Amino acid sequence: MSTHSLPTHVSRRRFAGAMAGAAAAPLLTPSLSNAATKCPAKRKRVALITTIVRKFSHGQHFVDRLLEGYGWHGEHHISPLELVSLYVEQFPETDTSRDRSKRHGVKLCPTIAEALTLGTSRLAVDGVLIIGEHGDYPRDAKGQPLYPRFRFFKDVVKTFERTNQSVPVFQDKHFAMDWREAQETYRDAQRLGFPLMAGSSLPVTWRIPAVEVPLGTPLVESVSVGYGHHGYYDIHTIETAQCMSERRAGGEVGVKSVQAFKNDAVWRLLGERESTRRLCLAALNRSQTLAPLPGYTFADPSIEHLKRVSPFAVAYVFEHLDGFRTTIFHFNGTGTAFSRDTAALNDFTYAGLTQRGDVLSTLMFLPMPPTMSTLASFFSPLVNHIEHMVLTGQTSWPIERNYLTTGMTLFAVDSLYADGARLDTPDLRIRYQSMLGPHFWRG
Amino acid sequence: MKPLRQIAFVLEDFALQTPAQQLLDRFLLGYRRDGGFHKVESIKVVAHLPGGANEALARRVAELGLTRAADVAAAARDADAIIVVPRADFPTPAEGNVTTVLAHAKRGASCFVFGAIGSNLAAARTLATLATARQVTLASGTALPVTWRLPQVDLPANAPVDEAIIVVQGASPLAELHALDGLLPVLERRAGGERGMRQVKFLEGRELWRAGDRREWSWPLLSAALSRSDSPQGDTILDGRTQDLVGLGLVPKLATNPRGWLLEHTDGVRTALLVLDGVVADFNFAVRLADGSNLSAQLFRAPVPAQEHYSQLAASLEDFFRTGTPPWPASRSLLTAGLLDACRQAAAQPGVWLRTPELSLR
Numbered sequence: 001m002s003t004h005s006l007p008t009h010v011s012r013r014r015f016a017g018a019m020a021g022a023a024a025a026p027l028l029t030p031s032l033s034n035a036a037t038k039c040p041a042k043r044k045r046v047a048l049i050t051t052i053v054r055k056f057s058h059g060q061h062f063v064d065r066l067l068e069g070y071g072w073h074g075e076h077h078i079s080p081l082e083l084v085s086l087y088v089e090q091f092p093e094t095d096t097s098r099d100r101s102k103r104h105g106v107k108l109c110p111t112i113a114e115a116l117t118l119g120t121s122r123l124a125v126d127g128v129l130i131i132g133e134h135g136d137y138p139r140d141a142k143g144q145p146l147y148p149r150f151r152f153f154k155d156v157v158k159t160f161e162r163t164n165q166s167v168p169v170f171q172d173k174h175f176a177m178d179w180r181e182a183q184e185t186y187r188d189a190q191r192l193g194f195p196l197m198a199g200s201s202l203p204v205t206w207r208i209p210a211v212e213v214p215l216g217t218p219l220v221e222s223v224s225v226g227y228g229h230h231g232y233y234d235i236h237t238i239e240t241a242q243c244m245s246e247r248r249a250g251g252e253v254g255v256k257s258v259q260a261f262k263n264d265a266v267w268r269l270l271g272e273r274e275s276t277r278r279l280c281l282a283a284l285n286r287s288q289t290l291a292p293l294p295g296y297t298f299a300d301p302s303i304e305h306l307k308r309v310s311p312f313a314v315a316y317v318f319e320h321l322d323g324f325r326t327t328i329f330h331f332n333g334t335g336t337a338f339s340r341d342t343a344a345l346n347d348f349t350y351a352g353l354t355q356r357g358d359v360l361s362t363l364m365f366l367p368m369p370p371t372m373s374t375l376a377s378f379f380s381p382l383v384n385h386i387e388h389m390v391l392t393g394q395t396s397w398p399i400e401r402n403y404l405t406t407g408m409t410l411f412a413v414d415s416l417y418a419d420g421a422r423l424d425t426p427d428l429r430i431r432y433q434s435m436l437g438p439h440f441w442r443g
Numbered sequence: 444m445k446p447l448r449q450i451a452f453v454l455e456d457f458a459l460q461t462p463a464q465q466l467l468d469r470f471l472l473g474y475r476r477d478g479g480f481h482k483v484e485s486i487k488v489v490a491h492l493p494g495g496a497n498e499a500l501a502r503r504v505a506e507l508g509l510t511r512a513a514d515v516a517a518a519a520r521d522a523d524a525i526i527v528v529p530r531a532d533f534p535t536p537a538e539g540n541v542t543t544v545l546a547h548a549k550r551g552a553s554c555f556v557f558g559a560i561g562s563n564l565a566a567a568r569t570l571a572t573l574a575t576a577r578q579v580t581l582a583s584g585t586a587l588p589v590t591w592r593l594p595q596v597d598l599p600a601n602a603p604v605d606e607a608i609i610v611v612q613g614a615s616p617l618a619e620l621h622a623l624d625g626l627l628p629v630l631e632r633r634a635g636g637e638r639g640m641r642q643v644k645f646l647e648g649r650e651l652w653r654a655g656d657r658r659e660w661s662w663p664l665l666s667a668a669l670s671r672s673d674s675p676q677g678d679t680i681l682d683g684r685t686q687d688l689v690g691l692g693l694v695p696k697l698a699t700n701p702r703g704w705l706l707e708h709t710d711g712v713r714t715a716l717l718v719l720d721g722v723v724a725d726f727n728f729a730v731r732l733a734d735g736s737n738l739s740a741q742l743f744r745a746p747v748p749a750q751e752h753y754s755q756l757a758a759s760l761e762d763f764f765r766t767g768t769p770p771w772p773a774s775r776s777l778l779t780a781g782l783l784d785a786c787r788q789a790a791a792q793p794g795v796w797l798r799t800p801e802l803s804l805r
Contacts, residue, residue: 054682061683065685068686071670071671071685074737074738076687077670096682206593208591281480282479285478285479286475288751289746289749292748297460297747297749298748299472300482301480351478374673374674374724375673443594
């Protein structure tokens with residue numbers, strides 16, 4: 001037992017529980033128990049469906065924020081959502097879901113249906129989180145991991161249909177690795193009429209500087225620069241751009257074509273398109289991780305410098321139906337295979353060009369563990385938006401954004417693996433209006 | 444605007460990722476500013492580093508046109524601006540270096556001391572007097588006052604404040620310097636401004652926690668500050684979990700060599716500077732306003748190797764050198780120097796209030 005007195009604002013019950021847990025497990029200091037952390041009002045109940053829960057898996061980030069709370073707006077925020085059930089597909093030696101289930105009294109269910117109904121004939125939860133990221137899954141021929149997001153989603157939908165009930169659903173990252181599955185995901189949500197929100201942390205994390213594109217801005221072009229293995233990280237860079245592009249005058253009207261570029265073709269593209277080059281460099285001027293030359297700690301982000309530090313580069317060019325253009329760059333450094341250690345940068349930046357020729361740029365900052373932090377705090381705003389959706393039934397952004405970015409991701413990878421063929425994308429005639437926002441982390 | 448044709452760096456060490464390297468390179472190569480890469484055009488950069496050959500500095504001579512000066516006086520003599528940088532693990536440069544710079548700088552020059560201007564108030568005042576006599580504008584500080592905050596908040600101007608806390612890590616006296624340079628810029632915006640310090644008390648170990656329990660500093664305010672951290676230690680290291688570090692009573696368990704200084708300002712505002720190694724690994728502050736609301740943020744130290752907060756400081760310094768207007772009040776620099784000394788003296792008598800009438804600002 002600690003010898004110091006109880007902090008005055010901490011309840012005796014929470015503190016005593018914490019100390020008891022510490023004695024039982026000296027290496028793992030105690031967590032809040034569900035009983036001890038209940039909000040005064042009855043909390044909404046949620047189920048979480050995931051591939052795997054281990055340190056730094058997406059499943060872990062979501063599970064622990066729901067169970068342990070998280071720093072939010074200057075306090076340790078206890079979620080108004082009560083995680084009552086978990087479906088976990090894989091249990092490696094490093095699994096933490098069983099520990100969390102035991103300590104917090106969360107039911108670990110053998111099926112998705114049971115996680116949603118808790119063994120009854122009706123839905124027993126007020127919301128569902130589908131976290132299909134990480135775990136041991138095969139890749140398809142294009143290198144995309146075959147995470148079972150669609151299978152998870154369909155099991156949720158089947159349970160909705162069987163019970164004739166539905167609740168808000170959050171889908172982590174993009175809908176699926178297959179376009180037909182993505183289409184079915186969107187149509188199911190429309191057909192059954194439940195709120196569906198999806199996406200990654202990029203649109204909602206800190207921005208440095210903390211700027212937003214004012215709604216209705218006459219943007220003509222967007223560029224986003226990032227890094228990462230193709231099929232895994234494309235969605236991050238695409239969402240970085242799209243959450244800004246959609247705020248342009250007239251809103252989003254959809255994408256008519258996609259074309260991928262690789263290595264030398266990327267440099268030719270940058271040489272030929274002055275505005276794209278300008279925006280690429282503007283975005284890189286917001287990067288805080290661009291590789292310097294040996295003997296220095298930072299660099300002037302010129303094209304020549306990029307060629308030196310990142311001979312391996314990929315770009316995706318998206319032509320929108322209103323003439324707007326989005327270009328995504330991944331500068332993966334000197335390694336033939338992606339590695340965070342050899343990537344030319346480790347962050348995601350954006351630059352947008354207005355009709356007047358002004359440039360707006362920012363860094364979507366991810367304090368990424370273990371190099372920059374111990375905690376992937378960028379999941380906190382995402383969880384907060386999920387809480388809002390489950391509590392109100394209102395999504396923070398239109399699901400059409402995620403429908404479009406899913407398609408942009410999948411067709412971009414198709415083009416990359418078709419040696420840069422330009423692909424017409426009639427399926428991506430997806431029109432929507434952005435919501436007022438801002439939705440990124442500011443408080 | 445004043446001409447900025449020559450800048451001198453008076454250095455005590457030079458290696459990658461030291462403040463010396465980060466600042467020098469930004470005036471040699473340029474730096475990120477306002478969404479672009481800003482190059483300080485047509486400027487001669489001179490540096491003095493004692494001792495023998497330094498490979499990194501020699502490379503900058505060969506590749507970037509850096510000029511090495513034979514001694515401090517030679518470096519300072521023709522410069523429009525001078526930046527004096529101590530060793531990376533020291534809070535202040537050698538006093539003699541600053542004195543020599545001020546004695547040889549041309550009239551109208553600007554001088555920035557990275558860190559604290561001196562190791563105590565008397566030394567700082569002596570240097571400030573010399574600077575005034577020589578018509579050199581003098582300022583000091585680190586990148587903490589100008590780095591980004593997460594979130595990007597500031598104390599509303601003239602807001603009445605009750606108390607404040609900042610959490611830092613590291614060895615003394617750098618930890619105290621970081622705490623002061625992180626928090627004083629926030630607090631000086633309060634109603635009445637900064638009027639100095641009445642007394643200082645040092646606490647360590649269990650006494651630090653007991654002082655919190657006695658409300659000499661605020662556990663809730665510590666919780667607010669730690670809620671801004673991206674680097675909780677303990678179980679987060681083991682399995683990635685989020686933790687309510689204060690609510691679960693983990694702070695005393697995680698802290699190694701916990702220590703802190705309680706400052707009572709002359710206007711009654713109470714400040715706690717807590718050095719909590721082992722609890723978090725970033726700098727976070729919280730302020731309670733008189734209306735009961737809290738303001739809190741992380742002082743963002745950007746990732747290595749670029750440490751882009753030095754670009755923020757370079758921008759402030761270039762503006763200082765071009766306008767002759769220091770980036771912040773000279774009284775902050777004097778107060779910081781005086782408080783560093785007061786913190787050192789207070790640490791010699793833990794638990795005893797050290798009266799500091801000399802740190803009252805009028």
